[in-house]
Amino acid sequence: MRISDRRFALFLMTPAALFLAVFVAYPLFRLVADSFFKISPIAGGPRDFVGLENYFRAFASEAFMGAGWRTLAYTAVVVTLEFALGLGMALLFTTLGRKSQVWRTVFMYPLMIAPIVAGLLWKFLMIDNFGLIGTVLHQAGILSNPNQIGWLSDPDIVLFSVAIPDIWLTTSFMCLVLFAGLQNIPGDLIEAARLDGARAPALLFRIILPLLRPVIAVALVVRGIDAARAFDTILIQTNGGPQSASETMSLLIYRTMIRFGDPGLASAMGTIYLLAMLGVAFFAVATIWRPGKDN
């Protein structure tokens, strides 16, 4: 009985496993294999084995190292701001209780919008000359001229500007997850702390945040991995520019592959990027998620 159960389970899992093997594992294998070759971008062109040369070229290139740091900075900014805003909104919805339910639904709407549309929309809001944000800040007397801040044209700040649509899109996700976590905090704990005279900050930092820790960890990891892969929003806003100041890893690999026609180098970059992400993923899955475990 035991063994046939196992076989049955295997039988149920096989189609999905085959699918992932053929359409994810095999392309990954191709990617890693390509990273050891110098490949002509022309179909049917020469293909020479070069060993680790593409990897040396990747690590020696300023573009690659720069993109690595920018990806880290971008991820840190996105996740931190989303967390702060999402937690604020989750606490607001919790303290307002049931009556705020309708607004919680409305707050969710950006999650359904395509990243490409969000990037386009914010580009339109931040663009020089006819962007609304510069104009509104100017009319409010904060800026002396509507184009004083070149949101998407100033290399010093563009990495933060391109993060805005991403933050706008997924703060809702952070808020939903944290809100659900807040609902599971035993109310008597809060009551007891209140009776002991705990004020709001102590309540938040001593009780709520420590109890939310597992939920916070999962939310940060899920969003962190997504943010590190950001592509659509940045591509449509700046295409990585100006002067590569908003070029993150996904964009660099895409451009190396398509624009500069160097699939070998792009594959090496992709492999390094993938290994870094898998490192994070394994760590996260092993320490936090543990799905399918026996309770």
Next chain:
Amino acid sequence: MRVAERTRPDGGKAAAVTAGTSLPSTTQAGGRRRRSVNREGLEAGKRSTRTLLWILLAAAMVLYGFPFLYLLFTSFKTPIDTIAVPPTILPKEWTLENYANALGRNGVLASFINSAQTAVISTVLSLVLAVPAAYGITRYKTPSGRVFIMAALVTRMVPPVAIGIPLATMMASVGLADTPIALSIAHTTISLPLSIWLMSSFFEAVPRDLEEAATVDGCSRLGALWRVVIPVVSGGIAVTAIFAFLASWNEFLFALLMTAIRSQTTPVVIANFQTQFGLDWGSMTALAAVYSIPVILLTLLLQRKIVAGMTLGAVKG
């Protein structure tokens, strides 16, 4: 036996979506008790505090909702007003010109059909593969199942840009270049791990006695899954379907890499407006609005289920 409709208004735990009235579930009862105490616990008491919080919420909602409203308003401006300096929030003159321009363009309507086709095929494929797999993982808890769900989750971390090109080459070599089938397979690599994860959580909430009773009554295991378990988790399947659909509908990078003329989806067309026709902001906003509004409405209709699906994996942890 159909109990999947009973979602909780506050969209809390996984169990809330699938577990029904007749199912013995201690965690659920416990959750409800805690929840009601919690309301008193964290809810603001004083009237003045509550008023202040409501004002804060109103401000946040206006700020958060404004960008999309601005997109809508802009789509009703005349093409010249769209890029007027300084910009105005409301159109000086309301017109459907941008919509006519955007939808009248070559390939735009076809791209909607491609998007819908791709998303539907990808959703069906995801469900057909994920439902049995998730059931096998959660019901039998074999070591291979544990390895498999880990592997499935790890594939979720793979950056699409890393597999996009090899995948496109593979599709081309079997004659599927530039087809909705090829793109929907690519999209399924994104939605399948997510679907397995979601469905596992839903199956977890179904008590084992249910299909044991069915097998005693002479049902085969496959029959029990099909006739007894699947109807119970139909709500969960709906949530998973919505997620798979959205993942495909909104996806851009694979679509960019794998489609040319025949199977181009709307996100690629929206992005192409930028280069191909100069900067036609009016048409872009109109097309973006037309593309986004159906899924936003769908969300509002099914919001409880979606909230539950979105939060369950994280909170269950």
